[in-house]
Amino acid sequence: VAADLRPGIKLLTMLSLALLAAPATAQVASVLTLGAAGEVTTLVRNPSVVEAVRVTIALHHGSVVDKQVVLEREVGALVAPATFTLAPGESQTVRIRVREAVPAGTVLRLVTTFTPTAADAPAPGSETAPVARVIMATRLITKVMVP
């Protein structure tokens, strides 16, 4: 392989690995159903054995336009906890209480974003030289059914 192509191949390999790894390191329930008193409880898990992640959760109204989920305004709800960090293998119970009236049959969207905590630290070697790195944040949009 030509020497000038090596960095590009390396970058492509890293991106491919990151794309494959990202869905596997973030797990939430695909569909939730709002219970009595507008409450729902779910478990968010970090199945990775090496990487800690910072998780942020928000509940949105949403619609499907041309087979694409379009997020709309945030639902008036208490999401607890809305932000937390999961060490490798850890899980966190998340409780949600909707505070606004939502018509029956509505499908809300739970937006869960996983960001590797490594993103918070300076890139190794960046003190002495310019370093480029790719941080893959994973955002899962799942359904919350209003019965």
Next chain:
Amino acid sequence: VTAVLLALLLVQEPRPNTLVEVALIGTGQRTTLEAILAADSVLLLPARELHLFLGLPEPTTAWVPLPELVRAFPSVTWTWLPRQLRLVVDDRRNVLPASQALHDRLTRQARDAPPITVTRGGPFLALAADDQGRQLVEGGYSYRGRVAAHLRHTSTRGSAWALSWVPSTALFLSYADGDQQPPQVAGRLARGPAWVSAAWTPDRWSADGLVVLGPVALFASTRNSFALTLRGPVDLQIGRTGDVTTGRLSIGPVHPSPFSVPVVPR
């Protein structure tokens, strides 16, 4: 000025930022409360809702920190599980009024309860004999403990039989008859704060009743006795049986049974 005061109040009033499930172990009771997880990781619970759940008196503050509950009730185990957003309350000594209420309700349901408490049905049989030549045979059939027929024959007292019906945990009815015993109808109702037990034979009848309203319990019997029990930091009982009236004061974790009339042995 009012607007400024309101703004100040809004600024000072802490807003709930978490949802906590509070579970009282052993009772099956749980509730989800909007709470505050402070920056120093101290959990503050809404005092009114928590006191209502635990049966405690009306609070004087809006929020109660978990360490304060631990100090106030040292015999109760409070386990805060932040990863589960769950507060587990283990009150093995029945210190909290909610635990006491459950214990009292179970006591009322167990008192004069049906003798057969199995939940699966089927026939049953037992044989017994002693070295004096006496024999006992008893058997019957129970349909999941709800309906039961019980037959008993002894070489000394002849035969006896009984039918019992338990349509729910609150109600129990039975009829018994035999060679050397009069027919008897008995029943017991334990529903909410009330408990009534009655028995009838051709010669006599009797009935006992208990009503519990918060810390006050009143027990009365047709056998010329009654007891009034007041629970608190100091338990007070006043009772009368026959022509003797007795008062009793007690402190400590062992509360007096509202079914028992206090007596001083002669």
